[in-house]
Structure formats: C-alpha cells, structure tokens
Amino acid sequence: MEVERKNDRPETNRRASVMASTLPTSNPNSLSLSQLAAVSVPLSLLRSGQLLAITPDSQGGLLLDKGFYTDLVLPGAAVGGVFDLNCKAIRVIGTVQFYAPESRADRTIAYQKRMASQNLLKQIVSEPAPLSRADRIIYFLTRKFGSEEMQQMPMEWIAKLVGIMPKTVRLFWHRHQLATVKKLEDRSPQLQAVRAC
Secondary structure, three states, X not given: OOEEEEOOOOHHHOEEEEEHHHOOOOOOOOEEHHHHHHHOHHHHOHHHOOEEEEOOOOOOEEEEEXXXXXXXXXXXXXXXXXXXXXXXXXXXXXXXXXXXXXXXXXXXXXXXXXXXXXXXXXXXXXXXXXXXXXXXXXXXXXXXXXXXXXXXXXXXXXXXXXXXXXXXXXXXXXXXXXXXXHHHHHHOHHHHHHHHO
16 A cells, blocks of 8 residues: 655645555545555545645546436645535546645635536536537546556446436446547558558
8 A cells, every 4th residue: 555645844734645555445446535544644634624635736536426417526635524424435647646735725725626626527517418418528628637547447436426317427437438549540651551451
C-alpha cells in the first residue's frame, strides 16, 4: 500500500496522496468506506462531514457511488463535507492528492470546482437521447483520464453518472475502442501497405 504524506507545506495544509492501483480491496473497481479507514486519514473523514478538496494539480479524480447515482469529483473540487455524507463507495481514478481547505477563499474555490463538476455532468445529462449521453460521457472521461484508466472504471458507475443502462456504456465503450484502433491503423503506413497487397 502506498500512502504518501507530504509535509512540505504548513501543518494546516497537509496532503495525502493515494494511487488507485495500491488501494487494498477485493474488488479492484471499488473501495468501500470500511476499507478507507486503513488507507488514509483524510479519506476516512469523508462521511464524518470533514471538508477536503482534491489538489488542483492532481492527475486524477474520484467516482463516488451514492446508491442510485454516481458523482464525479475532479481536481480542485471539494469532497466530503455536506456533499458526501451518503457516499456508499469510492473509486479513485489515477493519482489523487487531498488537502483540507482552511481559509474561506480556499473553501469557496473548492465548492465552485465541485459545482463546475456537477454542471458538466448536468450538460451531458440534459441530452435527451441515452445513446448521445453514453457517447459524450465516454468521450469526456477518455479525454480527461485516458483509455487505460477508463478501462478500469466500473461501467455501472459510469452509467449512473448520466442516467443510462450499463449495457449502453459497454456498447459505446466497445465502439470507441474500435474507432481508436481504426485511427491508429489508418495512420500506420506499414499497415496500409499490407492492406494494399
């Protein structure tokens, strides 16, 4: 397990870094709150109402399973506090660092970033066609976090981000992968020469 504490800042801005691949879990796609206590103090405070934020320079984010829906928390956004008292499980995407915003200005910025994450999802959800929502969320997540991270995300959680069926997400994820492979093949002169034969 790799939990890294950085003390290069004053004690009030303690940071904790967690990598998804190192979290102890029987299911690699999710981390229950009971397992969080063993990972790091800031994550264990999620349900207690403690307000944290993901550092703006983090290279990842969080998927928070709330039962009937999933929240996406991007870098710079607040996590915990009153937002996440009903969180059932967490999926860490990439590497995430947390800090406790101490000043009113820091908390305001973290709240604004969390609302921006919600507004981004709202724009995708406002699309009336489920197929369009699937296409847009897969495109966004792949651009934001990369294909490798996207492959490890639970399709059920992605579906709950935008209110669609998991099989729709799987269908569009498969379609996205095929389109990516085709683009790579079209760019490769060696493969074009083989096709010409």
